[in-house]
Amino acid sequence: MSIRVSSNQMIYSYKKSLNEANERQDKYMEQGDGNKLHRPSDSSVDYTKWMRYETANTENDSYTDNVKTGISWMKTSDAALANMTDIQTTIKEKTTNAASSHNNTDDMQAIGKEMMAEIQELVSLGNTQTGDRYVFAGQSDTTQPFSMSEKEVDRGLAKTLDVAQQKYFSGTNGVDNATNRSLTQMLSMKGSDGNTYYLNTMDGNVYSKDFVDTGYKNRVRDNADAIVDPTKDAAGKLANWNGAAGTEKVSKYFKNTGEILVDAATGKPPSPGKITVNGQDVALSFDIVHQKIVTYSGDDKYISMTKKNGTIEPQADTVNVTGPDIFGTDIFDDANSGNKASGTAMLNELLTVHNKVLSVDHDWLSSDGMTVADEAHATTVNTESKLGARQALYENVQTMFGNQNEVITKDITDVMGTDVADLAVKLMEAQTVYNMGLALGARILPASLADYLS
Numbered sequence: 001m002s003i004r005v006s007s008n009q010m011i012y013s014y015k016k017s018l019n020e021a022n023e024r025q026d027k028y029m030e031q032g033d034g035n036k037l038h039r040p041s042d043s044s045v046d047y048t049k050w051m052r053y054e055t056a057n058t059e060n061d062s063y064t065d066n067v068k069t070g071i072s073w074m075k076t077s078d079a080a081l082a083n084m085t086d087i088q089t090t091i092k093e094k095t096t097n098a099a100s101s102h103n104n105t106d107d108m109q110a111i112g113k114e115m116m117a118e119i120q121e122l123v124s125l126g127n128t129q130t131g132d133r134y135v136f137a138g139q140s141d142t143t144q145p146f147s148m149s150e151k152e153v154d155r156g157l158a159k160t161l162d163v164a165q166q167k168y169f170s171g172t173n174g175v176d177n178a179t180n181r182s183l184t185q186m187l188s189m190k191g192s193d194g195n196t197y198y199l200n201t202m203d204g205n206v207y208s209k210d211f212v213d214t215g216y217k218n219r220v221r222d223n224a225d226a227i228v229d230p231t232k233d234a235a236g237k238l239a240n241w242n243g244a245a246g247t248e249k250v251s252k253y254f255k256n257t258g259e260i261l262v263d264a265a266t267g268k269p270p271s272p273g274k275i276t277v278n279g280q281d282v283a284l285s286f287d288i289v290h291q292k293i294v295t296y297s298g299d300d301k302y303i304s305m306t307k308k309n310g311t312i313e314p315q316a317d318t319v320n321v322t323g324p325d326i327f328g329t330d331i332f333d334d335a336n337s338g339n340k341a342s343g344t345a346m347l348n349e350l351l352t353v354h355n356k357v358l359s360v361d362h363d364w365l366s367s368d369g370m371t372v373a374d375e376a377h378a379t380t381v382n383t384e385s386k387l388g389a390r391q392a393l394y395e396n397v398q399t400m401f402g403n404q405n406e407v408i409t410k411d412i413t414d415v416m417g418t419d420v421a422d423l424a425v426k427l428m429e430a431q432t433v434y435n436m437g438l439a440l441g442a443r444i445l446p447a448s449l450a451d452y453l454s
């Protein structure tokens with residue numbers, strides 16, 4: 001009986017040792033695929049590290065994809081904007097050329113034809129796509145954003161102030177008025193006396209064309225720091241034009257594209273009112289330009305492609321620009337107008353320039369026209385510069401993600417990877433131990449029941 005128990009113990013011990021040797025051999029064989037971790041029990045500490053590294057790697061890959069998509073989007077946008085600014089530079093040159101009184105009617109018609117083709121190309125570039133998405137349509141990127149009307153409509157005429165005029169007309173009663181500092185345009189109006197007047201829509205003051213064009217210069221000549229004093233300079237004042245607080249707004253008379261609204265009762269544009277000049281009542285009506293207009297069907301919302309964990313940064317994560325960014329606003333759709341931004345302000349102003357070229361209005365082109373063309377170009381260049389800065393930021397982040405990927409990959413390799421040479425030695429050792437165990441067992445274990453009884 002004692003021999004039988006002793007033999008059982010010996011057999012159990014031998015089988016346990018042999019199984020352990022086999023398990024070691026199987027483990028090393030399994031690691032032959034290059035990974036030393038196949039289940040948490042292989043090494044709970046290393047497995048925890050591997051899970052953390054894998055999570056970091058997944059996040060890195062996700063943000064890298066966002067950044068790559070954002071860069072692609074911005075490169076497409078930047079290429080279109082670069083073409084736009086080139087075209088606008090050409091339009092500026094043609095406007096300067098058209099302003100010369102040496103051009104006859106045929107010359108102006110030729111310039112106007114070329115200018116229209118360039119404006120149409122601006123509209124086409126505004127509809128640039130990446131895949132099936134329009135890059136300048138905001139979040140409404142499946143809708144074509146820009147379209148030009150086939151027919152001409154009646155549009156209001158703005159008086160665009162040059163730098164010197166802007167500086168002078170940016171104040172009231174000798175006091176710098178913060179609400180008027182952004183005054184860049186006035187509305188052009190015809191008086192019943194045959195004269196042209198300009199309306200400051202921020203305060204209702206009306207100025208004669210002569211004063212806005214040349215009269216203010218006398219004030220500046222006497223005092224270089226002079227700013228407008230309506231009590232002395234204005235020809236009159238229309239009631240209730242008090243900026244955001246006023247009941248009279250541009251939106252009462254014009255759409256955001258500048259198209260004039262028609263009174264349903266009379267079938268005519270509404271009258272802004274009248275002023276008294278030299279004791280005489282002067283009825284005012286808005287100047288009209290018969291031209292095509294461009295409309296914008298996109299929105300002003302931005303597309304963000306996040307590039308890191310943490311708080312959302314709309315400005316830094318934005319990869320698109322919209323119609324209002326590219327073509328700015330004018331008196332018909334700015335914050336003071338009561339209208340929503342049209343997204344096509346500078347395009348429609350350039351179409352006004354085109355109209356004035358065809359009508360051979362050298363005087364308007366030499367003042368307002370050149371200023372409009374310059375402002376349109378500057379607005380797009382400014383937007384292109386901002387987009388370029390964001391693109392450079394994304395490219396830097398892409399480089400950073402590449403570096404992080406290398407670090408994370410090395411960490412994963414360190415915790416998961418096997419040392420092939422070391423593994424080969426351990427596998428040979430395990431195989432040798434296992435084979436020796438088999439050989440030893442064959443010699444010392446009883447072959448049959450008769451051996452227990454002998």
